[in-house]
Amino acid sequence: MLRGEGCPKNVLAIKDALEAVEGRWKLLILFALSNGPRRFKQLAREVNGITDKTLSKELKNLVDNKLISRTVHDEFPPTVEYAITTHGESLDRVIEELHQWGVSHRNEVIGK
Structure with missing residues (x-):
């Protein structure tokens, strides 16, 4: 695991990643598109x-x-269709890990 010991390249990489998927909706949109293209x-x-x-x-x-x-x-x-790219698919593990952590967190906090 990387440790944030002030390495500017590590901080910049994490900042770039967070900016690409920041907000409430982007990961949910990617999750929806993981099942195939959508209008x-x-x-x-x-x-x-x-x-x-x-x-x-x-x-x-x-x-x-x-x-x-x-x-x-x-x-x-005209119809417009959105699909996840190969670059977007590279987030599959991140989204799956976040999903698993969310389930665990929900159980920890709510107890269900």
Whole structure:
């Protein structure tokens, strides 16, 4: 395990990682996309509680960070589909570990 002994490169790497997935929604969006490509409204339904405005902003940020792709299908009406990229899939272990920790934490705090 890395120890935060003031190494600027380690701190910068962690800062970059946190900025890429920061916030309440990004990891939940990635989790939803781990089951396959989704359209905007599908994501809005699966990521319970997110507003369309926030979902749009978070999707743009995830695309900018190359964690997901955005594909516009040439049909009428045009449809847009989002999918996790190979780079985004590299977070699978992190998301799974966070899920397991969340279950354990919930049991510790709530006792269920």
